[in-house]
Each structure stands twice: as structure tokens, then as C-alpha cells.
Amino acid sequence: MGGHACCYKQKLRKGLWSPEEDDKLIKHITQFGHGCWSSVPKQAGLQRCGKSCRLRWINYLRPDLKRGTFSQQEEDLIVELHAVLGNRWSKIATHLPGRTDNEIKNLWNSCIKKKLRQRGIDPNTHKPLAEVDGGDDKAPDNSEKNSGSGGLQLPVTPAVAIANRLPTVDKSMDESTTSKSSATPTKESFLDQFLANHESSSTGRSPNPMASFPLPLLSFTPDYGSSLTTSAALPFGSNPLLWLNQTARQLDATPELSCNAISAAVSSLSTSAIAPPSCAGDSTISNWYAANCNNSPRSSVNDSGGFMLQSSCSFDSGIFPWSELTPDKDVQVQLGGETEDLKWSEYLHGAFPASAAAQAQSSQPLDGDIKGGSQFTISGLSIWQQNQQLQHQLQAPDISGKDFQSVSVGFQQI
DNA sequence: AAACCTGTCAACCGCGAAAAT
DNA sequence: CATTTTCGCGGTTGACAGGTT
Numbered sequence: 001m002g003g004h005a006c007c008y009k010q011k012l013r014k015g016l017w018s019p020e021e022d023d024k025l026i027k028h029i030t031q032f033g034h035g036c037w038s039s040v041p042k043q044a045g046l047q048r049c050g051k052s053c054r055l056r057w058i059n060y061l062r063p064d065l066k067r068g069t070f071s072q073q074e075e076d077l078i079v080e081l082h083a084v085l086g087n088r089w090s091k092i093a094t095h096l097p098g099r100t101d102n103e104i105k106n107l108w109n110s111c112i113k114k115k116l117r118q119r120g121i122d123p124n125t126h127k128p129l130a131e132v133d134g135g136d137d138k139a140p141d142n143s144e145k146n147s148g149s150g151g152l153q154l155p156v157t158p159a160v161a162i163a164n165r166l167p168t169v170d171k172s173m174d175e176s177t178t179s180k181s182s183a184t185p186t187k188e189s190f191l192d193q194f195l196a197n198h199e200s201s202s203t204g205r206s207p208n209p210m211a212s213f214p215l216p217l218l219s220f221t222p223d224y225g226s227s228l229t230t231s232a233a234l235p236f237g238s239n240p241l242l243w244l245n246q247t248a249r250q251l252d253a254t255p256e257l258s259c260n261a262i263s264a265a266v267s268s269l270s271t272s273a274i275a276p277p278s279c280a281g282d283s284t285i286s287n288w289y290a291a292n293c294n295n296s297p298r299s300s301v302n303d304s305g306g307f308m309l310q311s312s313c314s315f316d317s318g319i320f321p322w323s324e325l326t327p328d329k330d331v332q333v334q335l336g337g338e339t340e341d342l343k344w345s346e347y348l349h350g351a352f353p354a355s356a357a358a359q360a361q362s363s364q365p366l367d368g369d370i371k372g373g374s375q376f377t378i379s380g381l382s383i384w385q386q387n388q389q390l391q392h393q394l395q396a397p398d399i400s401g402k403d404f405q406s407v408s409v410g411f412q413q414i
Numbered sequence: 415a416a417a418c419c420t421g422t423c424a425a426c427c428g429c430g431a432a433a434a435t
Numbered sequence: 436c437a438t439t440t441t442c443g444c445g446g447t448t449g450a451c452a453g454g455t456t
Contacts, residue, residue: 016424016450038441054442055425090444105445106423114421 013047017056021046025053026061059100066098070107078104078112083126 013021028044034057035043037050046053070078074096081092089101089108096104113123122129 014426036441050441051427051443052425058443059424087445101444102424109446110422 012041012049012052014052017060021048022056022061025056029057029061059102064098065100070099074099075107075112075115078108079116079126082108082123 017025024044024046025040028040032043034040034054037054040046040050040053041048044053048056077096078092081095085091087105089105093099093101093104108123116123116126117129120129121127
């Protein structure tokens with residue numbers, strides 16, 4: 001195998017990352033942002049190429065990553081999105097907050113494909129295997145196979161049924177944020193709006209974080225095992241909090257509405273960030289990092305099968321960039337209409353490894369090429385503990401409608 | 415107990431697009 | 436406008452762990 005030209009030239013390290021390297025990278029990025037990736041390794045003192053640093057950060061070290069097993073609803077959503085978007089993993093990943101394209105790609109190749117085949121569905125075309133010649137492993141060509149233009153429409157999965165009704169999916173559609181409004185809420189308009197909302201949220205700066213609620217789509221996917229019913233779907237434009245309350249009542253009356261369904265719903269209430277998992281009652285990133293950021297992924301996986309409730313914290317949908325933060329600058333934190341003053345340095349102490357925080361207090365940004373992409377929204381971390389409580393409620397195996405109502409109250413507080 | 419098989423996942427590679435020069 | 440650099444994406448590889456024979 002060849003290597004990167006830059007790796008050859010500079011004899012850079014390859015392969016697995018050591019904890020020390022991770023530490024360096026985290027410290028550097030939490031202080032200065034990534035800026036130009038090619039300059040990161042030099043500035044962080046790493047013998048890696050910038051590409052490798054970027055990958056490590058995006059796929060493993062970012063604090064807003066949701067780790068652990070995929071829920072059934074997440075898998076369903078991936079299947080649905082794959083039927084529409086094909087192997088555009090990064091696009092699909094934008095609809096699953098806290099998941100990386102690499103993670104989704106791996107899941108698809110190792111798990112979902114097999115499951116679909118076992119159900120007699122061709123994973124590439126999303127059509128019954130019997131109807132697919134050869135069943136080869138070529139990725140779907142969205143603009144052709146899924147457009148459903150002409151020819152006999154064979155029985156297909158709900159996902160491809162929807163996809164077939166869509167206009168040709170091409171790049172221009174991906175980038176479009178315009179949504180077609182329809183007087184009658186057909187499935188087509190549902191999906192159109194779903195995608196439009198997701199596309200707008202995929203920028204990380206969606207004005208309406210509720211726009212990416214996945215339920216309407218999931219409600220069409222009984223074949224994939226979703227336990228959601230149409231009645232549990234959130235109508236677009238409705239108030240999610242009202243929906244939560246209403247669904248809470250349904251829960252009491254409908255115990256078969258599974259916890260997973262709820263988790264999938266609530267997990268999409270905010271698309272911007274994920275609270276680090278497995279740290280209930282111990283809510284610092286340093287602890288989370290100690291528990292999760294090592295080179296033994298198998299030991300760091302949260303196997304609860306549940307989901308991680310998201311806060312409004314994000315490195316990508318930031319309120320202010322790192323470069324604008326000075327160590328003792330007072331920041332105002334929005335908490336559901338209330339503002340809370342705290343010092344940035346205190347905040348760092350509470351949220352990051354002490355060493356990184358200490359360095360942050362004594363350092364200034366390296367140069368002016370820090371990009372907006374390395375921004376950090378402070379509000380989410382400050383409400384972390386609230387999220388931990390909500391996580392506890394939502395991860396309970398037999399969640400009740402009463403619990404769900406308290407979740408709704410919790411969101412109102414957020 | 416050893417060899418083999420299988421699944422998972424982090425990381426690498428090459429390419430194209432976008433941005434910078 | 437051409438060239439170079441940087442970034443992001445999707446495909447692929449290889450290490451590792453656990454299971455099976």
C-alpha cells in the first residue's frame with residue numbers, strides 16, 4: 001500500500017493513535033480550533049499528516065459524538081435515507097446527530113446489508129432480491145434506479161416506494177433547501193419536506209432544530225421493524241413539546257409503543273450536539289474521555305442500546321468561535337429564556353480536562369486562520385447535568401407516559 | 415488448545431471539488 | 436485563467452476480538 005505523499009516526505013506516523021497523540025490533538029483543538037488541518041499536526045506537535053488528524057478528530061475525538069450501538073430507529077432511518085441518497089454517507093450522517101459517516105458506512109457494510117438480504121431485500125436497490133438480477137454489490141445509482149421513471153413498478157420496500165416517487169435525486173437537490181409546500185400532506189410532500197428540513201439542518205445552523213424530526217418517515221416503515229405508529233408521528237410544523245405531552249398520554253394507553261421509538265424521537269429534537277455518554281452523575285468531558293477515548297473501542301462502547309439525549313451544545317453550530325474567547329471573558333448562557341453568567345475559565349474547568357483548561361487560560365490562539373468550523377456553543381454543556389437526568393429517564397427500560405411527560409417538561413426547561 | 419472463520423471498526427487511500435495563490 | 440493546495444468524501448484495508456470447529 002502506498003501512503004500519502006506528505007507522509008512519505010515527512011516520515012509521519014501511521015496506524016492507530018496513541019492516547020498521548022489523542023491528548024495532544026484534543027488539547028490543541030479545544031484551545032485553538034483546527035483551523036487549517038495541514039497545520040494542525042505541526043502546531044499540536046504530532047507526527048501525523050493533517051488528514052489523519054482531521055479523521056481522528058471527526059470520527060473519534062469530537063465531543064459531540066454519540067457512541068454505542070445504533071438503535072433500531074437509527075438503523076431504520078439509515079435504510080430510509082440510503083434508499084433516497086444512496087451511498088452518500090456524509091449526507092446520511094447529517095440526519096443522525098452524533099454519528100459519523102464512517103460509523104454509518106461500517107454499520108451498513110457489516111450489518112444492515114446482511115439484515116436486508118435476510119429479509120429478501122436487495123440492499124442496493126431496496127427492492128426484493130427476487131426482482132434484482134444477480135444481486136450484485138454495486139451501489140445504487142440514485143438518479144436512475146430510484147427515480148422510478150417508466151417501466152413496471154414492482155413491489156418494493158416502503159423506503160424505495162417513497163424514493164421512487166421522488167424527483168431525481170441529484171446534487172442540486174441535495175444542496176437545495178427549498179421545500180415544496182403542498183396543501184394535502186401526501187407521502188411525497190412529507191418526504192420532500194423531510195429532506196428539505198434535513199438539508200437545512202445539515203448545515204448545523206438550522207433555525208429550527210425540530211425540523212429534523214424523523215418520525216413522519218419512520219411511520220411509513222413497518223417492514224423495518226419500527227414500532228412507531230402513524231399516530232405517534234409529529235406533524236411538521238407542530239409543537240414538539242405538545243407532541244411529547246400528547247404522546248405521553250398515548251404511552252399510558254399504549255404500552256407497546258416502545259422506548260426505542262421514543263428515544264428515536266427525542267434524540268432528534270435537537271440536531272446540534274450530543275452529550276457524552278456513560279457519564280451520568282459524572283458529567284465532565286475528562287471523565288467521558290477517560291472512559292471513551294482510547295484505542296480499545298470495544299471497551300468503550302456504551303452497550304445500553306439506548307440513546308444519548310442531546311443538548312444544544314455543538315462544535316459546529318457555534319454561537320461564538322474559539323478565537324473570540326478570552327480566558328476570563330464572561331459569557332452569557334442562554335437557558336430557556338434565562339441568562340446565566342459564568343466565567344469562561346470556570347466553565348473550562350468544569351467541562352474539559354484540567355490540563356487543557358489550564359493551557360487554555362494561559363494561551364492565545366496561534367494565528368488568524370482559525371476557522372468558524374471550530375466553534376463551540378457553551379449553552380449545551382452548562383445544561384449537561386439536566387441532560388443526564390433526562391438520559392436516566394429515557395434509558396429506563398420500561399419508560400412510562402409519566403416519565404415521558406417529565407421529559408417534555410425537561411425540554412421546556414432547556 | 416490451536417486453527418480457522420467472521421464481524422467490527424479505525425484508519426488509509428485516491429479522487430474530485432473548492433479555495434487559495 | 437491556470438496551477439497548487441486543502442478539504443471532504445466514499446471505497447477499501449487490515450488489525451483485532453470473539454466465536455466456531
